């Protein structure tokens with residue numbers, strides 16, 4: 001990382017777990033409580049938006065209460081030092097930007113904006129949504145957060161930029177993602193096929209670990225990034 005400097009990161013829900021936002025999969029995950037086929041598809045939203053808002057309300061309030069943790073701050077520090085070039089995030093919580101990262105590609109959109117799927121008008125979430133309510137457009141339709149639900153395409157600019165970053169980086173850090181959702185899970189493969197080293201930061205192995213990953217740094221995002229930031233500041237410290 002110190003030599004190549006053109007490092008890109010792909011982050012997932014795991015990087016925000018230490019900010020109090022539960023991941024999607026696993027025993028504490030959101031999908032244990034809400035079946036994604038019933039609560040997280042575009043089809044489900046069109047059919048029963050009030051039901052989908054039961055899950056969305058929880059996401060909006062948890063994200064709204066969260067603050068960046070040491071891992072988000074570590075990523076921002078690495079960008080400031082010219083080591084990390086961009087962060088591609090599947091997260092919709094805005095915590096990378098809150099920590100100070102500037103080049104953030106939001107692959108699955110964000111929770112800050114609501115959009116009307118009928119007339120396409122957009123609103124800041126904090127202006128239209130109150131706990132226990134369903135946000136409405138001026139045209140009376142129920143608004144949808146500007147996040148990618150299953151069955152929706154990735155915003156084209158985010159997809160283009162993410163693939164370009166993956167094709168041209170020297171190192172791809174894959175942090176806190178189970179890499180089970182397509183097309184985000186293709187990003188590590190694109191980077192690897194284009195010659196990048198793939199470094200995974202995750203307490204658990206994933207489907208990438210045995211096939212794509214060159215180095216698995218096993219630990220939480222804040223532990224491992226804390227070590228990396230320290231080492232890059234002073235390589236003489238040796239192995240953490």
Ligand code: OAD
Nearest residue numbers: 012013014017023024025090176177178179181204220221
């Ligand atoms: P997942 O919930 O699938 O995976 C979270 C990953 O984070 C797991 O591999 C955990 O082992 C790891 N993890 C947990 N705690 C961690 C910590 N403290 N530090 C580092 N890693 C930790 O979340 P994603 O892979 O982000 O998409 O899920 C991808 C997509 O699936 C989401 O963007 C969302 C979801 O369905 C849509 O809704 C379209």
